[in-house]
Amino acid sequence: MELLKRRILTEGRVEGKDVVKVDSFLNHQMDVTLLNEIGKEFQLRFKKYPVTKILTIEASGIGVACITAQYFHVPVVFAKKMESRNLDKDVFETKVTSYTKGIKYGIKVSKRYLGPEDHVLIIDDFLANGQAVAGLREIVKQAGAHLTGVGIVIEKSFQNGGKVLRDEGIHLESLAIIKAIKNNKIFFKE
Amino acid sequence: MELLKRRILTEGRVEGKDVVKVDSFLNHQMDVTLLNEIGKEFQLRFKKYPVTKILTIEASGIGVACITAQYFHVPVVFAKKMESRNLDKDVFETKVTSYTKGIKYGIKVSKRYLGPEDHVLIIDDFLANGQAVAGLREIVKQAGAHLTGVGIVIEKSFQNGGKVLRDEGIHLESLAIIKAIKNNKIFFKE
Numbered sequence: 057m058e059l060l061k062r063r064i065l066t067e068g069r070v071e072g073k074d075v076v077k078v079d080s081f082l083n084h085q086m087d088v089t090l091l092n093e094i095g096k097e098f099q100l101r102f103k104k105y106p107v108t109k110i111l112t113i114e115a116s117g118i119g120v121a122c123i124t125a126q127y128f129h130v131p132v133v134f135a136k137k138m139e140s141r142n143l144d145k146d147v148f149e150t151k152v153t154s155y156t157k158g159i160k161y162g163i164k165v166s167k168r169y170l171g172p173e174d175h176v177l178i179i180d181d182f183l184a185n186g187q188a189v190a191g192l193r194e195i196v197k198q199a200g201a202h203l204t205g206v207g208i209v210i211e212k213s214f215q216n217g218g219k220v221l222r223d224e225g226i227h228l229e230s231l232a233i234i235k236a237i238k239n240n241k242i243f244f245k246e
Numbered sequence: 247m248e249l250l251k252r253r254i255l256t257e258g259r260v261e262g263k264d265v266v267k268v269d270s271f272l273n274h275q276m277d278v279t280l281l282n283e284i285g286k287e288f289q290l291r292f293k294k295y296p297v298t299k300i301l302t303i304e305a306s307g308i309g310v311a312c313i314t315a316q317y318f319h320v321p322v323v324f325a326k327k328m329e330s331r332n333l334d335k336d337v338f339e340t341k342v343t344s345y346t347k348g349i350k351y352g353i354k355v356s357k358r359y360l361g362p363e364d365h366v367l368i369i370d371d372f373l374a375n376g377q378a379v380a381g382l383r384e385i386v387k388q389a390g391a392h393l394t395g396v397g398i399v400i401e402k403s404f405q406n407g408g409k410v411l412r413d414e415g416i417h418l419e420s421l422a423i424i425k426a427i428k429n430n431k432i433f434f435k436e
Contacts, residue, residue: 085359086322088315114305119322122309125278132276132309169275 057097057231061244063090064210064232070240074184074212075156082209083116083181091123094231098179098207099127101229105204107177109133109170111196113163113188117180120209124179133170135163135192148198152191155184163191165199172200183208183230186217210234213245247287247421251434253280254400254422260430264374264402265346272399273306273371281313284421288369288397289317291419295394297367299323299360301386303342303353303378310399311369318367323360325353325382338388342381345374353381355389362390373398373420376407400424403435 069077081087107128112121113135121132138149138161149164170176178192189206196203203226211218211230214237221228233245259267271277297318302311303325311322328339328351339354360366368382379396386393393416401408401420404427411418423435 079356080358081321084323084326084356086312086315086324088312088322089319091312092316115308115324115326118305118308119312119324122276122278122281122312123316125276126282126313129279131271132278133274134276134305134309136274136305166269166274168270 057094059090059093060209060232063087064234065242068242070237070242074214074237076210076212076234076237076242078210082120086119088119088123091120094120094209095124095127097231098124098177098229102128102177102205102207102227105177106175107204108173108175109177109201110179111135111165111170111176111192112179113137113192116182117188120181121179124207128177131169133165135165135195138162138164148195150191150194150198152187154187163195165195167199170195170199170201174199174201175204176201177204178206179208180206181209183211183217183228184215186215186220189217189221205229207231247284249280249283250399250422253277254424255432258432260427260432264404264427266400266402266424266427266432268400272310276309278309278313281310284310284399285314285317287421288314288367288419292318292367292395292397292417295367296365297394298363298365299367299391300369301325301355301360301366301382302369303327303382306372307370307378310371314369314397321359323355325355325385328352328354338385340381340384340388342377344377353385355385357389360385360389360391364389364391365394366391367394368396369398370396371399373401373407373418374405376405376410379407379411395419397421 067080147164205227208230235245236243257270337354395417398420425435426433
């Protein structure tokens with residue numbers, strides 16, 4: 057998606073060896089005009105499937121998931137993060153390791169909002185090591201729902217989250233794939 | 247807003263004396279069709295102002311803020327919650343007390359995304375004691391920005407957050423105002 061890549065090149069700030077900050081348009085300030093283009097693109101790429109729910113994780117996935125859901129005419133469910141694993145019979149829950157933050161946290165989704173009848177499209181802003189998506193997949197599995205695919209705004213393909221999903225045959229669509237960051241410069245795949 | 251009140255009456259679950267859970271359409275699962283009606287209504291109510299940014303707080307404000315921003319053609323900025331107050335010169339920050347959770351937490355907004363030129367509309371899902379809005383107002387003040395008004399989906403007027411804002415002359419628009427919860431029943435104002 058050229059429009060997105062241009063925004064990443066013009067506004068993205070490289071930090072350290074593997075972090076690209078895009079908080080001017082994606083995950084702190086959000087450009088809803090761009091998010092609409094992103095939503096349309098996800099709809100094009102997944103239109104052959106009977107999606108019934110879009111699943112994301114708080115907080116930075118919510119904006120892009122909500123705008124995207126307008127093009128699928130389905131509700132969004134966002135997994136909530138919890139400080140501690142509390143026993144609750146009404147929720148699906150699992151644990152996620154954040155490499156960037158160096159912590160483990162729980163995520164949960166109410167059993168009311170995901171079930172065996174659902175065809176779930178997971179949407180998130182970033183895919184790096186894939187821990188958040190792994191947690192969301194685990195919740196889809198607990199719900200007995202069908203995983204339609206995974207839509208990611210920016211994938212960093214030098215980390216292995218995308219490879220794991222593709223190797224398992226999951227339909228992954230990443231709108232911009234960063235294959236390398238060298239000398240403060242961002243290089244996209246193809 | 248009758249459509250919203252009907253949804254609250256049919257799907258809202260009263261918990262305890264003062265909690266109404268509306269997580270089937272507003273803050274866990276999100277009905278983006280309803281959120282679009284909410285966004286249009288906010289635009290109608292604040293259309294006379296030159297809004298340049300919509301400000302909200304993670305996580306449950308983000309969905310309604312993003313959908314609403316489409317009708318104002320402005321970006322959304324969401325305040326991030328932090329576990330601890332870390333000294334950072336690049337952010338506006340303050341503290342918020344959560345009565346429901348019984349904790350104090352910090353919130354922050356990057357100085358890149360809010361400044362004296364901004365006319366800020368604060369949008370959030372709930373207004374009860376008004377602590378989150380107070381924190382967001384403090385951030386608007388630190389930025390030297392102009393506070394245009396506050397748009398709330400559901401206000402609980404038996405708690406004092408709304409009164410404080412109105413007494414100070416702030417333009418507050420709440421799309422549904424719950425004046426009382428008695429015997430598990432919800433009563434709206436007017």
